[in-house]
Amino acid sequence: MIGGREIPPTAGLPLRWSDWIGSRARLEDVLAGQLGTPRLQYECSGTVCLLIALLTLRQRSPKRQRVIVPAYTCPLVVLAIHQAGLQAIPCDLRRDHFDLDEEHLGKLCDEQTLAVIPTHLGGRVADVEAALAHARRHGANVIEDAAQALGARQLDASVGLAGDVGFFSLAAGKGLTTYEGGLLVARDAQLREELAWTSARMLARRSSWELRRLLEFIGYGLCYRPSLLGLVYGWPRRRALANGDPIAAVGDRFAREFPRHRAGRWRAAVAARASERLSSFQSSNATQAHRRIGQLLRIEGVQVLNDEGRTDTGVWPMLIVLLPNQGLRDRILQQLWHSPLGISRMFIHALPDYPELHDLVGNCDVPNARDLASRMLTISNSPWLRDEDFEHIKGEIQAVLQTPR
Numbered sequence: 001m002i003g004g005r006e007i008p009p010t011a012g013l014p015l016r017w018s019d020w021i022g023s024r025a026r027l028e029d030v031l032a033g034q035l036g037t038p039r040l041q042y043e044c045s046g047t048v049c050l051l052i053a054l055l056t057l058r059q060r061s062p063k064r065q066r067v068i069v070p071a072y073t074c075p076l077v078v079l080a081i082h083q084a085g086l087q088a089i090p091c092d093l094r095r096d097h098f099d100l101d102e103e104h105l106g107k108l109c110d111e112q113t114l115a116v117i118p119t120h121l122g123g124r125v126a127d128v129e130a131a132l133a134h135a136r137r138h139g140a141n142v143i144e145d146a147a148q149a150l151g152a153r154q155l156d157a158s159v160g161l162a163g164d165v166g167f168f169s170l171a172a173g174k175g176l177t178t179y180e181g182g183l184l185v186a187r188d189a190q191l192r193e194e195l196a197w198t199s200a201r202m203l204a205r206r207s208s209w210e211l212r213r214l215l216e217f218i219g220y221g222l223c224y225r226p227s228l229l230g231l232v233y234g235w236p237r238r239r240a241l242a243n244g245d246p247i248a249a250v251g252d253r254f255a256r257e258f259p260r261h262r263a264g265r266w267r268a269a270v271a272a273r274a275s276e277r278l279s280s281f282q283s284s285n286a287t288q289a290h291r292r293i294g295q296l297l298r299i300e301g302v303q304v305l306n307d308e309g310r311t312d313t314g315v316w317p318m319l320i321v322l323l324p325n326q327g328l329r330d331r332i333l334q335q336l337w338h339s340p341l342g343i344s345r346m347f348i349h350a351l352p353d354y355p356e357l358h359d360l361v362g363n364c365d366v367p368n369a370r371d372l373a374s375r376m377l378t379i380s381n382s383p384w385l386r387d388e389d390f391e392h393i394k395g396e397i398q399a400v401l402q403t404p405r
């Protein structure tokens with residue numbers, strides 16, 4: 001039934017030939033208009049956005065050294081904190097969710113805390129209010145990590161605006177892309193000035209990096225289609241899985257030094273043109289997600305992370321599924337991870353369990369984050385995943401959950 005089609009693990013916005021003409025309007029202006037945010041700042045990656053935010057806030061409060069992060073998040077967050085000369089402190093999560101556990105947060109947050117980073121993972125809207133309440137009590141800042149949530153809204157405002165600073169990623173696989181890129185947002189005009197200033201001071205033009213990114217972006221534009229993704233995404237993933245290296249399979253292993261350079265305008269002009277289709281793409285993805293979540297929830301034992309409360313409207317790059325335990329999750333992955341149907345995991349481990357991060361976060365007790373990592377899988381919400389493919393996935397999940405072992 002599959003025959004040469006490979007579905008990407010997330011719903012990236014496909015490029016069209018006409019996008020390469022580019023837009024005359026600047027990407028950050030087009031998106032600020034669409035999202036209803038103040039001026040956005042375009043940078044070479046989400047990680048560099050976070051680094052800029054941290055350095056800017058550190059300048060304001062040089063004595064504060066600690067940054068509280070969810071114990072389940074992108075390892076790049078820890079690397080950015082380290083590069084800023086600060087200490088990442090993993091906070092456990094509330095059970096079965098990405099939100100910070102308030103009790104643990106209350107214990108960690110103190111006068112040494114520079115920032116707390118609530119994180120809108122997988123397009124879901126995080127509880128920023130709780131992070132703000134704890135941070136404000138100790139004079140700390142809140143940075144919203146919205147790397148995976150461009151377009152998500154809370155109380156009809158874009159995510160990223162409730163805290164002091166927010167950032168979005170434009171990396172491949174995160175929706176709208178320039179292959180690598182990021183956007184910074186801040187409510188306060190003075191802070192926006194300072195963020196721009198940090199960037200201007202810190203980043204130089206690096207034509208070798210920009211050329212490389214340009215070629216990667218063109219490669220992405222050519223290959224981001226079901227007929228070619230098997231070659232560039234499916235094959236390396238299956239090889240990593242065969243080698244017993246799940247971290248490589250999801251692309252979770254990063255060099256400690258990440259590239260920093262001024263982001264090129266040409267890629268941004270192409271993405272600006274594509275971004276005209278973003279909101280209709282995201283709204284049809286939302287319809288597909290809600291329909292499929294309804295179907296998954298009919299299987300006993302399956303949980304799917306959804307918008308909570310009536311004030312949250314997330315985006316849907318993928319469906320995040322929690323299974324009753326790791327054994328069942330792993331049996332399902334055994335059936336589906338190597339298939340071309342867009343099944344994956346988000347991050348493989350809770351932060352303290354990455355060998356590469358050991359010296360940066362130490363060993364801490366984060367049981368809920370570890371539990372979440374061990375019971376989660378993701379199903380692509382790409383429009384290329386057809387209903388018959390989804391039926392097949394559902395059938396495999398059902399078969400595992402209904403077979404006693």
Ligand SMILES: *Cc1c(COP(=O)(O)O)cnc(C)c1O
Nearest residue numbers: 045046047074076147169170171
């Ligand atoms: C991808 C990601 C980042 C880093 O963004 P890049 O653009 O890849 O540098 C940060 N936080 C989270 C949660 C992410 O998923």
